[in-house]
Amino acid sequence: MSRPGPLRGPAFRRLWIAGFVSEIGDWVLLVALPVHVYQRTGSTAATATTFVVALLPSLALSPVAGVLADRFDRRKLMLVVSLAQAVTLLPLLTGDLVLVNVVTAVQAGLAALFEPAKNALLPTLVPREQVPAANGLVALNANLARLVGASLGGLLLGYTGLTGVVLADVASFLLAAALLATLRTSDQRRGAGAPAWRAWLDGLRELRGPLRPMVAVVGLMATGQGLFVVLFVVFVTERLGGGAAEVGLLRGVQAVGGLLGGLLIGVLARRLTPDRLLGASLLGFAAIAALGWNGPHLTTALVFYLAVFAVVGVPGVVAGAGMMSVLQLHTSDDVRGRVMATFGSLYDGGQALGMVLAGALMPVFGLSALLNAQAALYLAAGVLAPAVLRGRRAAPAARP
Incomplete structure (x- = not known):
C-alpha cells in the first residue's frame, strides 16, 4: 500500500x-x-x-x-x-x-x-x-x-x-x-528577540556548520545558470542558426521536462537521501548539457535539441528540489528563514556573476569553451553535494 x-x-x-x-x-x-x-x-x-x-x-x-x-x-x-x-x-x-x-x-x-x-x-x-x-x-x-x-x-x-x-x-x-x-499552523512567533542586525549575523553562523559545503554547491549552480542565461541565446542563433522563435521554443520546452521532474521526485526521494538526490541530478544535468552544447558537431536538427532541452528540465527541477530539501532539513527551525534568505541571495549573486563572466570571457575563450565550462560547473557541484551529509546529522525539520 x-x-x-x-x-x-x-x-x-x-x-x-x-x-x-x-x-x-x-x-x-x-x-x-x-x-x-x-x-x-x-x-x-x-x-x-x-x-x-x-x-x-x-x-x-x-x-x-x-x-x-x-x-x-x-x-x-x-x-x-x-x-x-x-x-x-x-x-x-x-x-x-x-x-x-x-x-x-x-x-x-x-x-x-x-x-x-x-x-x-x-x-x-x-x-x-x-x-x-x-x-x-x-x-x-x-x-x-x-x-x-x-x-x-x-x-x-x-x-x-x-x-x-x-x-x-x-x-x-x-x-x-x-x-x-485558512491555513492552520502551530507557529507562535511574536517578534521578540535580538536586534535585527545581530539576528542576521546569528543566522550566518549557521553556515559554518553542516551547510558549509552548500555554499560552494549553490554558488557553482548559480554561476552556471547565469552563464546559461546569456550563452543560450548565442548558442541557438550562432550554432543552430535559429531566431527568436527557436529561442522561445527551446526555452519553453524545458518546462515540459520540469513537469515530469516534479512528478518523479516523490519516487526518487524514497530511494535517495536529499544530498544524493541533489548530487545525482546535478551530474545528470551536466551530462545532458554537455551533450547538447557539443551536439552541433553531429547535427543541428531542431528536433534533436527540442528533445535535449526537454530532457534537461528533469534533472534541473530535481536538483532545485534537492537543494531546497538539504537546506531545510539541515537547519533548525529557529534560523531557517535567515538561512533560506541567505542562500537565495547567494543564488541571485551567483547568477549575476555568471552573466558578467559570460559577457567578459566570450571574446577571450569563445562560445564552445564557455558552454563546456558551464557543464563543468554543474559537474563539480554534483561531485561536491554528497559531502553535505557525510559524517553529519540533520537538524530537526519541524517543531512538535
Whole structure:
C-alpha cells in the first residue's frame, strides 16, 4: 500500500495551491509588462531596465527577509505580503510608464520577503521524509504556472491591454491570501528577540556548520545558470542558426521536462537521501548539457535539441528540489528563514556573476569553451553535494 503524499495534508495543500495561483499571476505580469514597455517606448534599454530592477531588491532585502521569517508568524507574514502585492499593483492601472519600474521594484521586494517565509514554513507542514516530495510539488507548480501564466499574459495583453493583466495578477494575490488565511499552523512567533542586525549575523553562523559545503554547491549552480542565461541565446542563433522563435521554443520546452521532474521526485526521494538526490541530478544535468552544447558537431536538427532541452528540465527541477530539501532539513527551525534568505541571495549573486563572466570571457575563450565550462560547473557541484551529509546529522525539520 502506497504511503500518503504531501497533498494529503490540508495545510500543505493550501500552501501549494496558494503558491500555484500566485505564480500564475507572476508569470502573467512577467511576460506582459516588458512587452508593454517595449510597445510604448520602442526602447530595448527601457525594456532591459524592467528586468534589472527586479533583481536588485532580492539582494538588498535578503537580511531583512530572513530575520522577519524567523521572528514573526510565517503564515501571517505571507498573508500580509500577498495583500500588499495586490495593492501595490494598482498604480499600473494609471498607464504611467514612470511607475512601471517603481512597481516592479516594489513587487520584487515583496517577493523577496515572501519566499524565505514560504520555504521555511514548508518543512513544518509535512513529515520530514516527505519534504523532498513536497519540494518536488512546489517545483511542479513553478513549471505548470510558467506554461499557463506566460500564455495567459500574452493573451490578456493582446485582448485587454495592461488593465486586464494587472487585474488578473491582483486577483491571483487576493486568492492566494484567502487560502493562506485558512491555513492552520502551530507557529507562535511574536517578534521578540535580538536586534535585527545581530539576528542576521546569528543566522550566518549557521553556515559554518553542516551547510558549509552548500555554499560552494549553490554558488557553482548559480554561476552556471547565469552563464546559461546569456550563452543560450548565442548558442541557438550562432550554432543552430535559429531566431527568436527557436529561442522561445527551446526555452519553453524545458518546462515540459520540469513537469515530469516534479512528478518523479516523490519516487526518487524514497530511494535517495536529499544530498544524493541533489548530487545525482546535478551530474545528470551536466551530462545532458554537455551533450547538447557539443551536439552541433553531429547535427543541428531542431528536433534533436527540442528533445535535449526537454530532457534537461528533469534533472534541473530535481536538483532545485534537492537543494531546497538539504537546506531545510539541515537547519533548525529557529534560523531557517535567515538561512533560506541567505542562500537565495547567494543564488541571485551567483547568477549575476555568471552573466558578467559570460559577457567578459566570450571574446577571450569563445562560445564552445564557455558552454563546456558551464557543464563543468554543474559537474563539480554534483561531485561536491554528497559531502553535505557525510559524517553529519540533520537538524530537526519541524517543531512538535
